[in-house]
Amino acid sequence: MRSPEDPALGAMKPHWPSVAIVGVGLIGGSVGQALLARRLAGRVIGIGRDPQSLAEAARLGTVTETTTDLAAVSDADLVLVATAVGSIGGLLERIDAAVSPGTPITDAGSTKARIVSGWERHRRRRRGRFVGGHPLAGSHRRGPSAADGDLFAGRVTVVTPATATPAADVETIGGFWSALGSTVYVMPPREHDRLLAAASHAPHAVAVALAAATPAAARRFTAGGWRDTTRIAAGDPGLWADILLDNAAEVTRALARVGRVTARLQAALERRDRRAVEMLLVRAKEARDAVGS
Amino acid sequence: MRSPEDPALGAMKPHWPSVAIVGVGLIGGSVGQALLARRLAGRVIGIGRDPQSLAEAARLGTVTETTTDLAAVSDADLVLVATAVGSIGGLLERIDAAVSPGTPITDAGSTKARIVSGWERHRRRRRGRFVGGHPLAGSHRRGPSAADGDLFAGRVTVVTPATATPAADVETIGGFWSALGSTVYVMPPREHDRLLAAASHAPHAVAVALAAATPAAARRFTAGGWRDTTRIAAGDPGLWADILLDNAAEVTRALARVGRVTARLQAALERRDRRAVEMLLVRAKEARDAVGS
Secondary structure (H helix, E strand, O other), X not given: OEOOOOOOOOOOXXXXXXXXXXXXXXXXXXXXXXXXXXXXXXXXEEEOOOHHHHHHHHHOOOOOEEEOOHHHHHHOOEEEEOOOHHHHXXXXXXXXXXXXXXXXXXXXXXXXXXXXXXXXXXXXHOOOEEOEEEEOOOOOOOOHHHOOOOOOOOOEEEEEOOOOOOHXXXXXXXXXXXXXXXXXXXXXXXXXXXXHHHHHHHHHHHHHHHHHHOOHHHHXXXXXXXXXHHHHHHOOHHHHHHHHHHOHHHHHHHHHHHHHHHHHHHHHXXXXXXXXXXXXXXXXXXHHHHHOO | OOOOOOOOOOOOOOOEEEEEEEOOOHHHXXXXXXXXXXXXXXXXXXXXXXXXXXXXXXXXXXXXXXXXXXXXXXXXXXXXXXXXXXXXXXXXXXXXXXXOOOOEEEEOOOOOHHHHHHHHOOHHHOOXXXXXXXXXXXXXXXXXXXXXXXXXXXXXXXXXXXXXXXXXXXXXXXXXXXXXXXXXXXXXXXXHHHHHHHHHHHHHHHHHHHHHHOOHHHHHHOOHHHHHHHHHXXXXXXXXXXXXXXXXXXXXXXXXXXXXXXHHHHHHHHOXXXXXXXXXXXXXXXXXXXXXX
8 A cells, every 4th residue: 555645646736638537427527626626637528428417517617528429538638437336347448449549547436346357357458548546535415516626635535556557557547636635545456345345335235224224113213313324325226236236245244244243232232231332332432533523 | 102283282381480400411401501592491400410510501501500419409390300311210219309299300311111110110109290201302512511502493302101190290291392492202111212222222333333343444444424324433432331221122123123134235235136235225215315314
């Protein structure tokens, strides 16, 4: 893992004459806005399937031009794929067929192993230079209107090269995410997926199970605790099914870990073991307090 | 269960010349502030063990006078016990020995069956008239400085009479919580504990298990999802150990229900069953959306 203090990342202010962003929703729109606000790019080409979303992104100034034609990536000095996890692999194939040779490409998908191995499988015939990325900056809001040029400031982006990825490509893509304001960590895709299963995907599954298991009669007696604990269960079911299935092995492993702690708490409650219950609560509080609000 | 639309509750504006509040933290201080702001009480006597907390409550104007002497409840027309769940039973015994005969008494504990049955065991020799209460309004903040006179406005308070409790006592205590701005539901203590296990106590246990099960290495890769889902795990371990142990049977039952849904999700992930995963996510989203932010 590369430390974010590495002077090679983010020390210089890079500039891309033209960046293509495929998908102009929360993440894509926020990247566009950050690129323009920070004067990191001249043109930002928003590419998508939905003319209405593209028009809204243009109106909001998150991109400088829009098109529904993926072939427009041929004009770009750097391409970002900011679409749902399930669509990224297929889009990378089509983008690679259209870019100028040597064009840096990154994505913003929440899982990395499958996307990176799909790219690597045909590394020798690739035109572009892909390095996966994952900005840990989300929102329950979606679409172009949710875009926020400060979304990445002070947040973490994980960049996930394959073993064969040249160091120069990692520098380029790390520098891109770093220039948007995020702290960049570099690690193998599998390591990313293992850590994010614990930090994001299993918590989502837990929130889903809790929300689905709450009897309707109990709903009106919920307060801040239930609302916080289940908030992410309101996320898009399709997007999250993609993520959980894409990282299923690590997610089930992380869920099993949560299940073991829950079983210990349940056993301590059943035998009315105050000391054991309180020790678990103290351990959880320490973990929670270590992260901050 | 009484509907909050029942005109008998909250139709008239009641007035108590003198209310004693035992415990001047978040809940006690907020009740004092609401009573004074809404001109529902003349005197609000703050009673506690810690002179510093009492002085702070007085300085903030959440009470009109303070004392460390529990015997001061003899002056009150209504007594509220707003201390930790574990201490309420013992305090009720001491308060009952000191109040004027017929004084209404309520509490704000998060569990009700044990507190109410402790009172009922000696109903025939009681001086006061106790009806348990539970305002579903919390905060991760604590102490007199967290007090907020609007804490109960638009929130739910559950009032939990025993079978032998006279209807007039339920009206009095229901009217008290209603006058503070909350919507009052009346139900038996065991029904309260069953519903709150699902709506509050099990979610707390789930957040605790998730926070405790997250490897330290994954902490820096957490974002809004993990933070929301685990927020209540930062709550006071002593207070929550009391609550979970006091309602252990219902909490373990609610946790088992969450466990069964988690197991179904895990199984669907393991067999890569997209339809089953997405159906669970849709069901959770519907439950979450039904409650609101």
